[in-house]
Amino acid sequence: SQKIEQNSEALNIQEGKTATLTCNYTNYSPAYLQWYRQDPGRGPVFLLLIRENEKEKRKERLKVTFDTTLKQSLFHITASQPADSATYLCALSSGGYNKLIFGAGTRLAVHP
Amino acid sequence: GAVVSQHPSRVICKSGTSVKIECRSLDFQATTMFWYRQFPKQSLMLMATSNEGSKATYEQGVEKDKFLINHASLTLSTLTVTSAHPEDSSFYICSARDLGQTDEKLFFGSGTQLSVL
Numbered sequence: 001s002q003k004i005e006q007n008s009e010a011l012n013i014q015e016g017k018t019a020t021l022t023c024n025y026t027n028y029s030p031a032y033l034q035w036y037r038q039d040p041g042r043g044p045v046f047l048l049l050i051r052e053n054e055k056e057k058r059k060e061r062l063k064v065t066f067d068t069t070l071k072q073s074l075f076h077i078t079a080s081q082p083a084d085s086a087t088y089l090c091a092l093s094s095g096g097y098n099k100l101i102f103g104a105g106t107r108l109a110v111h112p
Numbered sequence: 113g114a115v116v117s118q119h120p121s122r123v124i125c126k127s128g129t130s131v132k133i134e135c136r137s138l139d140f141q142a143t144t145m146f147w148y149r150q151f152p153k154q155s156l157m158l159m160a161t162s163n164e165g166s167k168a169t170y171e172q173g174v175e176k177d178k179f180l181i182n183h184a185s186l187t188l189s190t191l192t193v194t195s196a197h198p199e200d201s202s203f204y205i206c207s208a209r210d211l212g213q214t215d216e217k218l219f220f221g222s223g224t225q226l227s228v229l
Binding site for chain 2: 004032034036041042043044045046049089093098099100101102103104105
């Protein structure tokens with residue numbers, strides 16, 4: 001069956017460190033993968049998109065990698081700040097209309 | 113950036129009543145909008161894909177007659193939860209893509225917390 005797996009446990013890190021979040025998937029062949037940030041009681045906000053033919057993408061303090069052989073994406077936040085505390089969701093494109101299927105998300109807590 | 117407006121943000125209703133949720137793209141056009149449902153600490157589950165001027169496409173296990181979707185214009189889609197029951201209580205979120213952009217990112221509304229008593 002198709003699955004998208006993200007660490008269900010919260011990730012706690014110290015301010016200034018690099019946070020690394022993992023997204024693994026099975027039985028999908030996505031044309032692209034996206035990462036979103038979601039704050040409590042709010043809709044997700046788009047962060048980065050990486051296509052199947054790209055290995056790495058960067059935007060300011062954010063970096064995403066995509067390994068289609070391992071079926072895995074890693075999401076990095078460097079020089080993390082308490083304001084980065086949120087739930088981060090990975091999403092894969094699937095099927096018609098390029099609908100997005102989401103993982104359950106990983107909650108990140110950055111401590112001062 | 114593109115904005116998706118969703119109303120109401122919170123609704124409490126009695127069991128058996130119907131609730132309508134609106135989703136508007138404020139500064140862009142969207143032929144396709146997506147409706148998701150999210151239970152606490154769980155993933156967003158895609159319910160249906162709303163297509164302007166045609167019938168919505170529902171995901172497996174989602175009842176078409178219970179969750180009525182109308183996408184009457186390029187900027188408005190509505191989700192009506194008919195004869196709501198307590199098990200329908202959830203966070204409902206709509207999203208859309210900007211036709212004018214070449215990337216595939218989704219813009220999300222702020223969500224509607226539905227509580228059915």
